[in-house]
Amino acid sequence: MPASSPVLSVAHCPDIEGLNPCGQCKARGLSVCGSLKEEGLRRLAALAEPLDVAAGGVLLREGDPATHLINVTSGMVRVSKLLPDGRRQIVGFLMAGDFLGLASGETYAFTAEAIGEATACRFRRAGYRALLAELPELEAALLERASHDLQAAQDHMLLLGRKTAIERLASFLLDLSGRAARTGDDGVVVDLPMSRAEIADYLGLTIETVSRTMSRLKAGGAITLPSQRAVRIEQSERLRALSGDA
Amino acid sequence: MPASSPVLSVAHCPDIEGLNPCGQCKARGLSVCGSLKEEGLRRLAALAEPLDVAAGGVLLREGDPATHLINVTSGMVRVSKLLPDGRRQIVGFLMAGDFLGLASGETYAFTAEAIGEATACRFRRAGYRALLAELPELEAALLERASHDLQAAQDHMLLLGRKTAIERLASFLLDLSGRAARTGDDGVVVDLPMSRAEIADYLGLTIETVSRTMSRLKAGGAITLPSQRAVRIEQSERLRALSGDA
DNA sequence: CGAAATTTTGAACCGTTTCAACGGACGTGG
DNA sequence: CCACGTCCGTTGAAACGGTTCAAAATTTCG
Numbered sequence: 001m002p003a004s005s006p007v008l009s010v011a012h013c014p015d016i017e018g019l020n021p022c023g024q025c026k027a028r029g030l031s032v033c034g035s036l037k038e039e040g041l042r043r044l045a046a047l048a049e050p051l052d053v054a055a056g057g058v059l060l061r062e063g064d065p066a067t068h069l070i071n072v073t074s075g076m077v078r079v080s081k082l083l084p085d086g087r088r089q090i091v092g093f094l095m096a097g098d099f100l101g102l103a104s105g106e107t108y109a110f111t112a113e114a115i116g117e118a119t120a121c122r123f124r125r126a127g128y129r130a131l132l133a134e135l136p137e138l139e140a141a142l143l144e145r146a147s148h149d150l151q152a153a154q155d156h157m158l159l160l161g162r163k164t165a166i167e168r169l170a171s172f173l174l175d176l177s178g179r180a181a182r183t184g185d186d187g188v189v190v191d192l193p194m195s196r197a198e199i200a201d202y203l204g205l206t207i208e209t210v211s212r213t214m215s216r217l218k219a220g221g222a223i224t225l226p227s228q229r230a231v232r233i234e235q236s237e238r239l240r241a242l243s244g245d246a
Numbered sequence: 247m248p249a250s251s252p253v254l255s256v257a258h259c260p261d262i263e264g265l266n267p268c269g270q271c272k273a274r275g276l277s278v279c280g281s282l283k284e285e286g287l288r289r290l291a292a293l294a295e296p297l298d299v300a301a302g303g304v305l306l307r308e309g310d311p312a313t314h315l316i317n318v319t320s321g322m323v324r325v326s327k328l329l330p331d332g333r334r335q336i337v338g339f340l341m342a343g344d345f346l347g348l349a350s351g352e353t354y355a356f357t358a359e360a361i362g363e364a365t366a367c368r369f370r371r372a373g374y375r376a377l378l379a380e381l382p383e384l385e386a387a388l389l390e391r392a393s394h395d396l397q398a399a400q401d402h403m404l405l406l407g408r409k410t411a412i413e414r415l416a417s418f419l420l421d422l423s424g425r426a427a428r429t430g431d432d433g434v435v436v437d438l439p440m441s442r443a444e445i446a447d448y449l450g451l452t453i454e455t456v457s458r459t460m461s462r463l464k465a466g467g468a469i470t471l472p473s474q475r476a477v478r479i480e481q482s483e484r485l486r487a488l489s490g491d492a
Numbered sequence: 493c494g495a496a497a498t499t500t501t502g503a504a505c506c507g508t509t510t511c512a513a514c515g516g517a518c519g520t521g522g
Numbered sequence: 523c524c525a526c527g528t529c530c531g532t533t534g535a536a537a538c539g540g541t542t543c544a545a546a547a548t549t550t551c552g
Contacts, residue, residue: 091404103393146348148349154327154355154399207531443498451541474498
């Protein structure tokens, strides 16, 4: 589910005069719009319902009836699953353009919460389904996105099942860096909007191990920490070597 | 990727006279056919290329150009990813009806190998893509399957990131049992076509831990081992309690 | 029946977790 | 503007679950 597919990013949304589906941003809820013609865009926009979420706010909750599809339009969203005893696994961090609610049956199988403030666009499942049937391009774009998310999920399974703490953190930082680079940032100074606890729950570690491992990476010279919520990648090749893959 | 979506199973394939796309089995490569009309089925069948794979044989290899889509029609297939140093993570066990190759860009991101003998159906990506554009029902079925696989992947991330060895094995056995039940078996005696090494690489453990944990489950009375490659679930409720979820 | 491969079991080891304390950043209110 | 409290992150030490190394037992198959 993590990592945005560049082809479908908001940036590729054509700038159609007067099309303002969600009241604030033309591109809202239209992260798949690169594949749509103006007519399709208008119909999609008609279904869109804007969503402003405060820091920590819930977009959807595990177990609730799966009534909506959500498209993140700004900010970062964490997608997590809970075990009954409270253990948490974050299965992905979503950014603008990412989709939410594809993977569900009758009820949502995960919870989605905003990290910091976020905006999103919501579509009733029924309406979206109907539109999908009429707009094959939209369906194709969604399929591509789902495939992309699936691949990201498989990469993360490899990380969770077989990588060491250092490898996990190095992989994570490189992933964030790559994602930032794709949205225009330089990818050298990487912003960490999430807490250590969230990083830990994403990487299958504890807070303490994340902290210790971060310190080790710093001590080794691969990174520096301009602030607690930012990382500067000093030696990306070194980091890549430490990440385990290739 | 694991767990077959019942709606799309081969069993739902309409029995069309004379339609024998792959030379051996009418249903071959048509696990999404439940949603197709006869015309669509014929066109899909025309693209299908039968595949017989010997035990251990490779269906596709990580890193190779992603030229084909594959639909498993019998047997069991393991999908795995390797780290350069040889560590392996199996991201899924596929059965009849499951799809392969959805999640890829230019090259395959995983290797697929048969466990025991298997049969499958292969489609050139290009041709399949073209057909998808003309058969929205097919595209919708694929999207549903991709979503389903994504959900399974998220469940597995929770297992790999946060569950203990016992919980992993209990979850695994229940999953296999459920899958077997969906294909007609009783789900009490569960067949284990894969080796301990494969179970270990799927659950993010070592062979030894899998073996020990299996013994512990047996000692606790939750299961018995009719043979090394089969498990009889004696107390499914107990096993569920041990699995960690719910 | 015998050899090879797989599985099970045992014991020592190790990376990560757990438990505990400390340090630093941030916001509030004096 | 600084004192204070809270929250978050860091660091240390002990404990633990799972791994590693080693060997025995079982199954498989020629």
